[in-house]
Amino acid sequence: MTMNSKEHETEPGSSTEALEALARSSLDESVAHLDAATLSRLNRARQQALAEVNKPYNPGNWLALAAGAFAIIAIAVALPLLPPGDSAAEQDPGTFSVAEDAALMEDLDLVLWMMESEDHAS
Amino acid sequence: MTNTAALIYHSWTEQNPMQHGGQSLDRHSAMNGFLQEVERRALRVAELSVGHREDALELVQEAMLGLVRRYSLRPSDEWKPLFYRILQSRINDFHRRRAVRRRVMAFMPGTADADSDIDPMDQATAGERENPASALQQEIANQAMLDAIGNLPTRQQQAFVLRAWEGMSTRDTALAMDCSEGSVKTHYNRALKSLQDALAEHAPQ
Numbered sequence: 263m264t265m266n267s268k269e270h271e272t273e274p275g276s277s278t279e280a281l282e283a284l285a286r287s288s289l290d291e292s293v294a295h296l297d298a299a300t301l302s303r304l305n306r307a308r309q310q311a312l313a314e315v316n317k318p319y320n321p322g323n324w325l326a327l328a329a330g331a332f333a334i335i336a337i338a339v340a341l342p343l344l345p346p347g348d349s350a351a352e353q354d355p356g357t358f359s360v361a362e363d364a365a366l367m368e369d370l371d372l373v374l375w376m377m378e379s380e381d382h383a384s
Numbered sequence: 385m386t387n388t389a390a391l392i393y394h395s396w397t398e399q400n401p402m403q404h405g406g407q408s409l410d411r412h413s414a415m416n417g418f419l420q421e422v423e424r425r426a427l428r429v430a431e432l433s434v435g436h437r438e439d440a441l442e443l444v445q446e447a448m449l450g451l452v453r454r455y456s457l458r459p460s461d462e463w464k465p466l467f468y469r470i471l472q473s474r475i476n477d478f479h480r481r482r483a484v485r486r487r488v489m490a491f492m493p494g495t496a497d498a499d500s501d502i503d504p505m506d507q508a509t510a511g512e513r514e515n516p517a518s519a520l521q522q523e524i525a526n527q528a529m530l531d532a533i534g535n536l537p538t539r540q541q542q543a544f545v546l547r548a549w550e551g552m553s554t555r556d557t558a559l560a561m562d563c564s565e566g567s568v569k570t571h572y573n574r575a576l577k578s579l580q581d582a583l584a585e586h587a588p589q
Contacts (some may be wrong), residue, residue, distance in 0.1 A: 278576050282548045285579070288529035289549045293424040303441050304427060308419045311448035315412045315456050 415456055418463050419448055422550075426471055429545050432534045433475045443478060447471035465552065468560035472542055479538065532582035536575055539563075543571035544579070 296304075423444065430440035450470040451463060458466065533541060539561070546557045547568070558565045 277580070281576065281579055281583070284525070284583075285529055285533065285544070285548055288526040289425075289428060289533070289545070291526050292530055293428050296424060296427075300427070300437065300441070304423045304444070307441065307445035307448055308416065308423060310445065311419065311452045312412060312416055314449060314452045315415055316408055317453075 411456060414460050415452060415463075418460060418467075419451075422464065422467060423448075425550060426467070429468075429542075429549075430471060430475060432530070432545070433538060433541060434478050435534075439478065443471060443474045446474050450474075464550070465556040465559040468546060468550070468552070469562060472560060472562075476538070528583060529579075532579050535582065536578055539567075539571045540575035540578060543568050544575035547572050 426444045426447065427437075427440055430443045431437055434440055434443065447467055447470040451467045455463065455466045533544065536544065542561055543557060546552045546560055547554070552560065554565045554568050557568045561568060561571075
């Protein structure tokens with residue numbers, strides 16, 4: 263995981279290499295003399311983070327919340343799009359209620375009787 | 385190891401603490417060593433970018449917590465790019481929040497951004513300047529370099545410090561910066577050019 267010299271963009275001995283060396287030394291120098299308060303803060307931050315090492319990272323709660331929110335939104339969106347229950351059958355011209363079916367059968371009987379009567383008369 | 389696999393492994397080791405207590409201690413110890421190794425540099429990286437030590441300390445702490453909570457089960461050689469990826473993400477969030485705050489403050493009459501009159505580099509290095517320098521010339525050169533790095537655009541600064549200072553490969557830097565390796569090289573070369581131009585004024589005649 264360290265920098266490979268072959269993939270480094272600069273040529274050895276070049277002015278950019280000198281620039282990089284100066285940058286490294288300046289940055290190293292800048293962290294070499296941190297004050298005690300800052301070092302203490304860093305130590306506390308590290309200890310707080312390390313206290314979490316053995317605690318399992320549990321994204322399950324977030325996933326459950328997200329799934330619940332998605333379900334609520336899906337229901338809210340889908341409900342207005344669903345066809346209403348019994349009124350749909352009433353409004354569909356190709357669908358008949360039981361009472362209408364019975365009336366139609368009676369009419370059919372009447373039509374068949376009339377057709378038979380005409381045949382006999384002829 | 386994927387997150388799912390890591391979770392399964394973790395729950396299994398939780399149920400078998402006797403067998404895996406040693407591994408847990410090793411992981412704790414390894415993570416402690418890693419954080420100790422990077423914490424000062426990470427603080428400087430954050431400080432160069434945000435300009436305030438207190439803010440930088442908070443960002444580093446958040447990055448530490450993020451790494452431990454989410455990636456402590458990953459192989460340790462992946463920790464550094466992951467840690468810097470979290471830190472850079474926090475730094476970017478910080479800059480976004482600050483930009484929003486400045487825009488809001490600009491619309492409010494009679495208010496001024498408290499940060500606007502503060503030179504970030506003055507703040508970033510105020511503590512160190514009080515320390516005696518072994519050589520005044522060296523201190524001036526160091527300070528000029530830090531100023532120049534601090535004044536780089538954010539992405540150039542990230543590419544430069546991760547590659548030149550942290551010694552990360554182009555691939556790891558790309559992972560940390562959440563961009564392509566080609567972008568890293570571009571940012572890095574532009575950073576080098578910017579630094580050369582900025583430091584030319586300080587070069588001995």
